[in-house]
Amino acid sequence: MRSNEIIFEVTEACEGGYDARALDYGIFTQGNDWSDLKLMVRDAVLCHFDKKDAPRVIRLHHVRQGSNAV
Numbered sequence: 001m002r003s004n005e006i007i008f009e010v011t012e013a014c015e016g017g018y019d020a021r022a023l024d025y026g027i028f029t030q031g032n033d034w035s036d037l038k039l040m041v042r043d044a045v046l047c048h049f050d051k052k053d054a055p056r057v058i059r060l061h062h063v064r065q066g067s068n069a070v
Contacts (some may be wrong), residue, residue, distance in 0.1 A: 005057035008041055011065070020044075020060065 008020040008027075017032045020041050029044040031037025038060070045058055 003055050006055040007059045010060050010062045
């Protein structure tokens with residue numbers, strides 16, 4: 001069954017750049033900057049799904065770690 005969208009949780013990598021992990025799918029990728037990450041995510045989605053099954057919408061949710069831990 002085709003899902004219309006896929007959501008990636010994006011965090012800043014310790015080494016610089018960004019890490020992106022798909023929710024509900026085993027897809028992980030990295031990018032050196034935001035533009036590179038968008039290209040890498042799109043490529044990873046197209047590699048994971050057959051073209052007819054690929055989600056039409058890719059959402060990137062940037063999660064930032066705060067320094068004020070509770």
